[in-house]
Amino acid sequence: MHDVIISGGGPTGMMLAAELRLHGVDVLVLERDAEPSRAVRSLGLHPRSIEILDQRGILDRFLAEGTRYPGTTGHFAGIIPPKPVPLDTAHDYILGLPQPVTDRLSTERALELGAALRRGNGLVGLEQDEDGVTVELDDGERLGARWLVGCDGGRSTVRKILGIGFPGEPAQTEWILGEIQVTLPADEVAAIADEVRKTHRGFGIGPVSDGFFRAVAPADAPADERLATPTIEEFRARLERFAGTDFGAHSPRWLSRFTDATRLAERYRVGRVLIAGDAAHVHPPLGGQGLNLGIQDAFNLGWKLAAEVAGWAPADLLDSYATERRPVAVDVLTLSRAQSVLLSPEPGPQAVRRLFSELMRFDDVARFLGERIASTGIRYDVGYTRAETDDGSLLGRRLRDLSLSTTGRLFPLLHDGRGLLLDQTGTHSMVGWEDRIDHVVDTSEDLDVPAVLLRPDGHVVWLADDRESLTPALHRWFGEPTH
Numbered sequence: 001m002h003d004v005i006i007s008g009g010g011p012t013g014m015m016l017a018a019e020l021r022l023h024g025v026d027v028l029v030l031e032r033d034a035e036p037s038r039a040v041r042s043l044g045l046h047p048r049s050i051e052i053l054d055q056r057g058i059l060d061r062f063l064a065e066g067t068r069y070p071g072t073t074g075h076f077a078g079i080i081p082p083k084p085v086p087l088d089t090a091h092d093y094i095l096g097l098p099q100p101v102t103d104r105l106s107t108e109r110a111l112e113l114g115a116a117l118r119r120g121n122g123l124v125g126l127e128q129d130e131d132g133v134t135v136e137l138d139d140g141e142r143l144g145a146r147w148l149v150g151c152d153g154g155r156s157t158v159r160k161i162l163g164i165g166f167p168g169e170p171a172q173t174e175w176i177l178g179e180i181q182v183t184l185p186a187d188e189v190a191a192i193a194d195e196v197r198k199t200h201r202g203f204g205i206g207p208v209s210d211g212f213f214r215a216v217a218p219a220d221a222p223a224d225e226r227l228a229t230p231t232i233e234e235f236r237a238r239l240e241r242f243a244g245t246d247f248g249a250h251s252p253r254w255l256s257r258f259t260d261a262t263r264l265a266e267r268y269r270v271g272r273v274l275i276a277g278d279a280a281h282v283h284p285p286l287g288g289q290g291l292n293l294g295i296q297d298a299f300n301l302g303w304k305l306a307a308e309v310a311g312w313a314p315a316d317l318l319d320s321y322a323t324e325r326r327p328v329a330v331d332v333l334t335l336s337r338a339q340s341v342l343l344s345p346e347p348g349p350q351a352v353r354r355l356f357s358e359l360m361r362f363d364d365v366a367r368f369l370g371e372r373i374a375s376t377g378i379r380y381d382v383g384y385t386r387a388e389t390d391d392g393s394l395l396g397r398r399l400r401d402l403s404l405s406t407t408g409r410l411f412p413l414l415h416d417g418r419g420l421l422l423d424q425t426g427t428h429s430m431v432g433w434e435d436r437i438d439h440v441v442d443t444s445e446d447l448d449v450p451a452v453l454l455r456p457d458g459h460v461v462w463l464a465d466d467r468e469s470l471t472p473a474l475h476r477w478f479g480e481p482t483h
Helices: 010-020 047-055 058-062 099-112 157-162 186-196 234-245 290-310 320-342 348-359 363-374 465-480
Strands: 002-007 029-030 067-070 095-096 117-118 123-128 135-139 142-150 174-181 203-207 214-219 250-259 262-264 273-275 418-423 437-442 451-454 460-464
Touching: 002 010, 002 135, 002 273, 010 029, 047 058, 047 290, 058 099, 058 135, 099 117, 117 214, 123 157, 123 262, 142 157, 142 290, 142 363, 157 273, 174 234, 186 234, 214 234, 234 250, 262 320, 262 465, 290 320, 320 348, 320 363, 460 465
Parallel strands: 002 029, 002 142, 029 117, 142 273, 418 437
Antiparallel strands: 067 095, 123 135, 135 142, 174 214, 174 250, 203 214, 418 451, 451 460
């Protein structure tokens, strides 16, 4: 019997597996596909996801294979602020990284930490009771686990078996996406694409690597649950329809389709089974938030599920995963749907687009949208006990990477996925919680409170200077002391 089985070996599932392995949880990942996908559905990582990689000490391996694009986090439906508005992060850039690379690096990380991965094995059934979950694989094998997490995408088998409702808005628009080779010269392709995008913002084509071009074009009609992979003939027809040429498209590396369907799971947990990533929410890919949202789901869930497995989790800790992450998904769905509308060539959406372009001239508006897209402005309701001298501005928020006087900087202190008491006074103690929380006495010019308590995901759950208010926070987030 495994501690946790994860259905789905994409970036959400592998991030979750890595987080669980930091705490010694026995993890098996089941991936239906026998080989990694070559499809580049995501093109990069946002600041909060980059921070997460830095907090776990693995950012360098992603930076080595990606390209930094500073000042791009405030783009909204292709509308660029007149000037970059800096975000409160040490990583104010988009990291350009094709999804197959993100998938590979995430998988390597989980495996080096000891997660088990079985490819070519998909989950087709599950049963659960108060002690655990039994899953049935497509080859008839049955496996047991104490917990199961469905990270198996927008058509999640786990979600469907559980009977979790997935309401939302059906697709209004569909696009075909792929990487192809073309016969037209690159400069001619670029000139045609620039002209088409003046009236059809959902169209695009440009070089990627190895002589291939990434192209996207609206399809004939929306199909919310269409499964058929587009053919190269269909792709050529759509390119011809919008650009007046098919660019001589041939030899596709991969082809796919996506829609602007927007759906959100009614629940994130049923008994001993949870869902995360696209299994819990689907939305238009505008803004590139889908993969990032899934990674951040896993980062929130991992330490909480590990605490449950270890036996020290407070009664409602695991349920806080849904209460914290589902509202974030609601916001992302709103943003992505709004951007989808603003790409429409119709007069109404174009009028709103012009208004947005004017509003983006205000720094507060640009920063608000930038923080929402980058996920650096998220604040969880941590149910804190606040000291009278504290204004609470950091409570519930993630703490940016601070420069520290002795230990260098904050994020390396979070590499092991444990809680952290950063104590500028040296007057506190973690007696009873040493197995879950590191106590570091150090100072920072950028921190104007005496001490902060961080969860393993870097969010602040207490800041003050008195033991009386610290103790309830320790019990709330880290359970009972060992002695």
